[in-house]
Amino acid sequence: MPEPRVIDGRGMEPPEPLARALAELATLAPGEELVMLLDCEPLPLYAILDRNGFRYRSERRADGANEVHIQKA
Amino acid sequence: MQPVLSFEQAPPISVPYRFFLTAPLFGAAAGLVLVLLGPETLQSRWSPGALAMTHLIVVDFMLQAMCGSLLQFVAVVAGANIWRPRLVAAVVHPLITAGAIFLASAFLLEQQVLFLVAAAVFVTALGLFLTVMAIALLRTPARGMSIHVLRVAVLGLLVTVALGATLALTLGLEEHLQTDWSLLALINVHVAWGLGGWALMLVIGVSFLVVPMFQLTPSYPLWLTRLVPAGLFLLLCLWSLQLVAPGAGAQVWQSGVALVGVLLAGFYAAATLMLQSRRRRRQADPTLLFWRGAMLSLLVFALSWIVFETLPQLGGNLRAPLWLGVLALPGLFLSVITGMLYKIMPFLNWLHLQQQGGTSMTSPNMKQMIPEAAMRGQMRLHFAALALLLAAVLWPALALPAGLAFTASCLWLEWNLIGAARVYARFRDRIRASLAGGAEAPDRA
Numbered sequence: 001m002p003e004p005r006v007i008d009g010r011g012m013e014p015p016e017p018l019a020r021a022l023a024e025l026a027t028l029a030p031g032e033e034l035v036m037l038l039d040c041e042p043l044p045l046y047a048i049l050d051r052n053g054f055r056y057r058s059e060r061r062a063d064g065a066n067e068v069h070i071q072k073a
Numbered sequence: 074m075q076p077v078l079s080f081e082q083a084p085p086i087s088v089p090y091r092f093f094l095t096a097p098l099f100g101a102a103a104g105l106v107l108v109l110l111g112p113e114t115l116q117s118r119w120s121p122g123a124l125a126m127t128h129l130i131v132v133d134f135m136l137q138a139m140c141g142s143l144l145q146f147v148a149v150v151a152g153a154n155i156w157r158p159r160l161v162a163a164v165v166h167p168l169i170t171a172g173a174i175f176l177a178s179a180f181l182l183e184q185q186v187l188f189l190v191a192a193a194v195f196v197t198a199l200g201l202f203l204t205v206m207a208i209a210l211l212r213t214p215a216r217g218m219s220i221h222v223l224r225v226a227v228l229g230l231l232v233t234v235a236l237g238a239t240l241a242l243t244l245g246l247e248e249h250l251q252t253d254w255s256l257l258a259l260i261n262v263h264v265a266w267g268l269g270g271w272a273l274m275l276v277i278g279v280s281f282l283v284v285p286m287f288q289l290t291p292s293y294p295l296w297l298t299r300l301v302p303a304g305l306f307l308l309l310c311l312w313s314l315q316l317v318a319p320g321a322g323a324q325v326w327q328s329g330v331a332l333v334g335v336l337l338a339g340f341y342a343a344a345t346l347m348l349q350s351r352r353r354r355r356q357a358d359p360t361l362l363f364w365r366g367a368m369l370s371l372l373v374f375a376l377s378w379i380v381f382e383t384l385p386q387l388g389g390n391l392r393a394p395l396w397l398g399v400l401a402l403p404g405l406f407l408s409v410i411t412g413m414l415y416k417i418m419p420f421l422n423w424l425h426l427q428q429q430g431g432t433s434m435t436s437p438n439m440k441q442m443i444p445e446a447a448m449r450g451q452m453r454l455h456f457a458a459l460a461l462l463l464a465a466v467l468w469p470a471l472a473l474p475a476g477l478a479f480t481a482s483c484l485w486l487e488w489n490l491i492g493a494a495r496v497y498a499r500f501r502d503r504i505r506a507s508l509a510g511g512a513e514a515p516d517r518a
Contacts, residue, residue, distance in 0.1 A: 011354075014287060014420065022427065039292075041215075041217075043150060043151065043215060046152070
């Protein structure tokens, strides 16, 4: 398993986390994972992932951050 | 080249932009009413000029901007599907614009038939808008307090329109219509739902999301996100009882309800200012400063209300409601709306350019969409106009400079927004040209 790529978007002003995610998704290889740490639930990103063949799961961490794991479906 | 990702059905950019680019023009029209009619406009809230100005601001500036934002916000942030957004915007936008012109003319010319025309136009436009919005908000997969509060705000708009139409019928058919409701009670309840149940409720619901997100503040405490909107809604329902229980006894009770509502709004403003003081980013952008100015206006509104309640010789003055109106409309609502437009339009430009296949090479940075200096300059003029309007309530001789400053501020805002729309068009054309020259075409251009 390759190391997941991580974007820590906490403290970034929108749409910077989304912009960074789009750049990473463009080069994400099958089996590779992108992990995003966010303060909010990224609904616009989910919509883009759904339409472009990515699967994802998100969980709320104890520190309040939202952790989103993304892979090519 | 970065592969083009297809985006969810966000409404075309023209849907919100047609509303946004119309809104400030009617603020400018409101300023011109003050310039042309002069000090007599500020004699009381019931002067034809004051009524026309109020409705130009609330219906055409605020409602226009809020409808445009909501169409976009509900689709992009709440992930809800709006039914045929382009068609809805093409019907609702011109009708609201026309309705506001009819309504302002009805007040200025004191023509009864114009009230009836305005009412018919608004009921058609907002009936469609409210139906589409209610369906989208009830079906959205998104959860959270913001969505619940937006639903209540949409209900608030429904009540406001229904009461506004009743008022227009009452004014338009004075000789033919006998109603059991007192005109003043009807107006009190219409104003409370319009400003509290619709506009403030919308600001509150949106703030729970955008203040922490864009201003990098801590989140609002969960208990506050429940208490403030639920309390406000309950108080509005109690306030509405004056329609069915008029009389002197009710009057004392109603002023208590209003006072608690105003204290709740002031508490929300203070809480927002405290959150903003704990933000993680030190520099203050125009959006943050507009929000801060808005929340300070709301605090001063609440304090003024308390002073007017405790000192009847001040509160009984015909110009006291005008003082409150200036703090609420240009002070609170136009400040929030302008601050949000300066954030939303660059964001939508960026989002839609990405959607067209833009990359970091072909799309400008968010910060390049509207020059920072232009936003700050317009902001200074806006707050100067607000100060002049408040001063003109005290000294009506200042009506001319206040009206001119407010008109200029609205026109400058319009110019800044047009600039953002032109940046979008320029880069969209550039992206299209570069894609046409390349091998691949985007799947959604």
